[in-house]
Amino acid sequence: MIDLSLLPDGGIGWLDASGPKGSIVLSTRIRLARNLEGYVFSQRAKDADRTAVLTRVEEASAASDLLKGAATIRLDRLERIDRQLLHERHLVSKELAGLDREARPRPGAALVVQGTVGVMVNEEDHLRLHGMRSGFALEEAYADLEALDADLGRLLPFAFHPEFGYLTSCPTNAGTGLRASVLIHLPGLVLTKEVGKVLQGLTQVGLTFRGLYGEGSEVVGNFFQLSNQTTLGKSEDELLDHLGKIVRQVIEYEEQAREVLLRTAPDEVADKTWRAYGLLKYARKLTFEETMNLLSGVRLGVGLNLIPDLSVYTLNKLLIFTQPAHLAALEGRQTGDPELPTARATYVRRVLETEAV
Amino acid sequence: MMCDNCKEREVEIHLTKVENDTKVTLHLCKQCAQQKGFETGESILKSPLGGFIQAMGKGSANVLPTPADGLRCAACGSTLKDFRESGRLGCAQCYESFSTHLKDLLRRLHGSSQHVGERYALPGAAGATDPRLQLLELKEQLRRAVENENFELAAELRDRIRVLE
Numbered sequence: 001m002i003d004l005s006l007l008p009d010g011g012i013g014w015l016d017a018s019g020p021k022g023s024i025v026l027s028t029r030i031r032l033a034r035n036l037e038g039y040v041f042s043q044r045a046k047d048a049d050r051t052a053v054l055t056r057v058e059e060a061s062a063a064s065d066l067l068k069g070a071a072t073i074r075l076d077r078l079e080r081i082d083r084q085l086l087h088e089r090h091l092v093s094k095e096l097a098g099l100d101r102e103a104r105p106r107p108g109a110a111l112v113v114q115g116t117v118g119v120m121v122n123e124e125d126h127l128r129l130h131g132m133r134s135g136f137a138l139e140e141a142y143a144d145l146e147a148l149d150a151d152l153g154r155l156l157p158f159a160f161h162p163e164f165g166y167l168t169s170c171p172t173n174a175g176t177g178l179r180a181s182v183l184i185h186l187p188g189l190v191l192t193k194e195v196g197k198v199l200q201g202l203t204q205v206g207l208t209f210r211g212l213y214g215e216g217s218e219v220v221g222n223f224f225q226l227s228n229q230t231t232l233g234k235s236e237d238e239l240l241d242h243l244g245k246i247v248r249q250v251i252e253y254e255e256q257a258r259e260v261l262l263r264t265a266p267d268e269v270a271d272k273t274w275r276a277y278g279l280l281k282y283a284r285k286l287t288f289e290e291t292m293n294l295l296s297g298v299r300l301g302v303g304l305n306l307i308p309d310l311s312v313y314t315l316n317k318l319l320i321f322t323q324p325a326h327l328a329a330l331e332g333r334q335t336g337d338p339e340l341p342t343a344r345a346t347y348v349r350r351v352l353e354t355e356a357v
Numbered sequence: 358m359m360c361d362n363c364k365e366r367e368v369e370i371h372l373t374k375v376e377n378d379t380k381v382t383l384h385l386c387k388q389c390a391q392q393k394g395f396e397t398g399e400s401i402l403k404s405p406l407g408g409f410i411q412a413m414g415k416g417s418a419n420v421l422p423t424p425a426d427g428l429r430c431a432a433c434g435s436t437l438k439d440f441r442e443s444g445r446l447g448c449a450q451c452y453e454s455f456s457t458h459l460k461d462l463l464r465r466l467h468g469s470s471q472h473v474g475e476r477y478a479l480p481g482a483a484g485a486t487d488p489r490l491q492l493l494e495l496k497e498q499l500r501r502a503v504e505n506e507n508f509e510l511a512a513e514l515r516d517r518i519r520v521l522e
Binding site for chain 2: 041052157158159162163165174176178231233234
């Protein structure tokens with residue numbers, strides 16, 4: 001089993017709910033796509049090309065100021081449950097972790113991680129640099145990442161073109177290679193049925209939304225990832241400003257929706273959130289999806305100060321550790337174990353008993 | 358499996374939606390899905406995004422002229438057709454090799470094909486020599502020397518690396 005103590009704070013410092021707007025925005029994540037000059041892109045790369053890229057990145061990391069001493073995790077040498085665990089922590093993509101049915105991680109697939117920043121190696125692009133922060137913190141996340149980009153860019157030859165900018169395997173990422181996403185909880189807009197309008201509005205202003213685990217994932221527990229759609233023709237600052245402005249607006253809409261709910265249907269909202277809390281506290285079997293939906297209800301109650309004795313941190317912890325691979329690792333089981341729903345309910349009860357004030 | 362709605366035709370569309378906060382999955386045939394107003398493959402192709410999907414080569418119509426399909430990148434050997442099929446380019450040089458086609462696509466995707474963000478200069482391009490960089494380059498040369506079984510050069514490089522380290 002993977003030794004997560006190698007990662008400072010296990011790579012989930014961003015879940016501590018310490019960031020701005022922490023009860024509505026879980027985390028802010030930004031990534032930069034970079035490729036090395038002189039090596040074919042991942043799609044055409046043979047195993048030897050991939051391992052050569054990994055060697056270059058490892059040497060550069062060791063020589064760099066910001067990744068010196070970072071943990072390098074070879075995904076191609078990990079068991080499936082460990083790869084899934086890293087994916088559940090949002091540290092690696094499903095593709096890099098080789099989690100699709102019958103897929104295996106390809107040779108040279110790796111994650112270099114240090115504090116709030118990390119690098120996925122041999123994903124769709126040679127390097128995917130990322131920075132993660134708790135709450136709504138685009139500027140801080142980008143500051144971390146910009147420094148890492150500059151540091152590595154002095155040691156590795158990035159593929160760059162004067163007209164097209166940073167060259168990426170897929171032209172949808174060319175230019176800045178920047179995708180910023182904000183993981184946001186919108187139960188108010190879902191309950192007032194306004195969310196469709198808001199999401200539709202996003203696409204009209206050049207933004208897009210995804211589910212909890214990014215590209216191709218489903219929306220569960222009313223969590224949405226909002227991110228920029230285009231990467232070329234605007235500067236990094238412009239892209240971030242634009243996303244920031246729109247996210248602030250979405251937060252405002254969500255807060256208004258919650259006010260409307262409290263004003264027009266206070267009993268229903270209280271009933272919904274306390275029922276969710278009750279189920280989490282006393283249920284004997286919980287599926288992951290049900291847990292996510294109940295946590296969403298309780299989170300709304302905590303955000304509205306209806307449930308006074310719970311912290312957002314506890315809810316975030318439950319969110320992470322009730323995921324299949326996390327729970328299985330915690331309980332020493334396999335992810336397909338039929339007893340997992342029972343183990344999940346026991347775990348949730350225990351955490352709520354000990355952490356509720 | 359038969360359609361949830363008409364119970365007559367084969368299911369082609371699996372629709373998952375969230376109502377309040379419960380997930381509902383419907384299994385529908387194409388006709389019933391269209392009647393219910395959900396977009397299917399065909400109707401999506403008529404939308405503005407459909408134009409993009411086709412331009413990426415995943416649709417049926419030929420938006421870009423086909424004779425260019427054989428256009429080949431001299432650096433990595435991939436063709437424009439490869440790109441249209443996979444949606445991925447073969448190497449950095451592909452951007453030059455297919456530049457006229459890509460400019461058009463980039464404008465459609467991003468509204469512009471001109472990068473205005475951070476500029477980048479290759480390591481050592483400004484004339485400044487970073488000692489860390491020198492070390493990394495020597496290591497790269499050493500790997501090549503070993504690959505080519507040029508052990509004399511490899512030994513020399515190894516010594517120089519030791520001194521620098």
